[in-house]
Amino acid sequence: MKKKIRELTGINTTYLGQYKYKDANRVNPKILARILELSKEYPSVKRSNELGWQSKKDFYKEPCVAELGQFVQTCLKRYITKNINTSIIKDWRITDLWANICPKYSYHKRHTHPNSDLSGAYYVSVPKNAPELIFTNPHRYMRPLIIGSADTAISPTDGLLVIFDSGLEHEVNINLSDEPRIGLSFNCQINKI
């Protein structure tokens, strides 16, 4: 059978979602206390964090994140509805959620989140002048005069949630503050119909 060739095949544009959690002042201290408690119980899990501490990926089981989880789900729904063809989506679920403590001089080397569709970062406690979350422009070599070649930098603040395509390269420069930057990261898998 002859297969029809499509003239153009789309490659999705990547969007960054930014959402502010209005209950952060009330909820974050409980999350922060649990993260600090766990960091004394076992050594760091090795992911992208250099010189910092990362929890196991099942932090979603912690009761302290139950309320935040509802906000994250609401934001995921908004992101997916706006940016993805929902007619092909059955559902989605958060597969991994882990905590990060980034003390002075720690950093996140450039990385992606393989085997995942969407990922997110939520900021629990951020010092002044904390380094930005930098997303590498995936189009930097493609028509840069039209699209632009600049990377995108997001300044973290307490209660900010960032949702992004898991395949988008990102990094965080060295934290030069005496205070640690503490947050959560997660991966989300989207299931097709």
Ligand SMILES: [Fe+2]
């Ligand atoms: Fe990451």
